[in-house]
Amino acid sequence: MKRLDSAFEKLDSFYQELIDEHLRGEGVDDDDEDILGMQITLELNSDKPTNWDRVKALLMNLFLGGTDSTAASIVWIMTALMKAPHIMKKVQTEIRNVVGNNRKVDEDDLPKLPYLKAVMNETFRFYTPLPMLAPRETTKKFDTDVLPGLIMHKKNPLLLMPKLYRS
Ligand code: HEM
Numbered sequence: 001m002k003r004l005d006s007a008f009e010k011l012d013s014f015y016q017e018l019i020d021e022h023l024r025g026e027g028v029d030d031d032d033e034d035i036l037g038m039q040i041t042l043e044l045n046s047d048k049p050t051n052w053d054r055v056k057a058l059l060m061n062l063f064l065g066g067t068d069s070t071a072a073s074i075v076w077i078m079t080a081l082m083k084a085p086h087i088m089k090k091v092q093t094e095i096r097n098v099v100g101n102n103r104k105v106d107e108d109d110l111p112k113l114p115y116l117k118a119v120m121n122e123t124f125r126f127y128t129p130l131p132m133l134a135p136r137e138t139t140k141k142f143d144t145d146v147l148p149g150l151i152m153h154k155k156n157p158l159l160l161m162p163k164l165y166r167s
Pocket residue numbers: 061062063065066067069070073129130132133134135
């Protein structure tokens with residue numbers, strides 16, 4: 001429990017530091033406001049008393065949602081490419097043609113890398129990094145075309161598994 005508390009304290013002070021940097025205007029470009037800046041503006045303009053915990057919860061969501069999912073996707077994409085060396089070669093050629101040998105790929109290059117994008121999409125289809133989505137429930141009774149003959153009742157629990165829909 002002590003370790004858990006200490007981990008949360010560290011995260012809390014890291015998030016506070018990010019918020020303070022924004023409030024001081026450090027590293028913030030007016031023309032290119034980021035998601036934290038927008039959340040801070042909403043919080044400061046809200047009718048309710050300012051509560052930084054709401055902003056920290058958003059940051060926590062982004063960190064938790066964005067780390068393991070991205071890491072798992074990269075591992076699967078690289079695994080798929082290792083299993084298909086001729087595809088790996090084509091991706092490498094595309095990247096060298098667009099980016100060259102002296103710098104890393106950045107966000108602006110992505111629209112010019114359609115083959116890389118196709119490889120990523122195909123890997124998501126074959127090796128879904130999140131095989132089971134968060135539990136959901138239906139809001140009303142309905143008959144479904146997707147699963148003929150299956151009637152969903154109101155408040156039916158649903159577990160969606162993208163992997164099952166692979167063609
Ligand atoms: C390739 C990488 C990623 C994959 C495969 C992925 C996958 C997913 C999936 C399948 C969901 C829906 C989960 C559900 O509704 O049950 C989801 C939601 C979410 N993801 Fe990602 N994600 C990725 C990257 C990221 C990144 C980089 C961020 C943040 C910087 C992020 C933040 C979130 C958040 C906040 C939600 C919840 C959205 C909501 O329900 O309002 N994800 N992600």
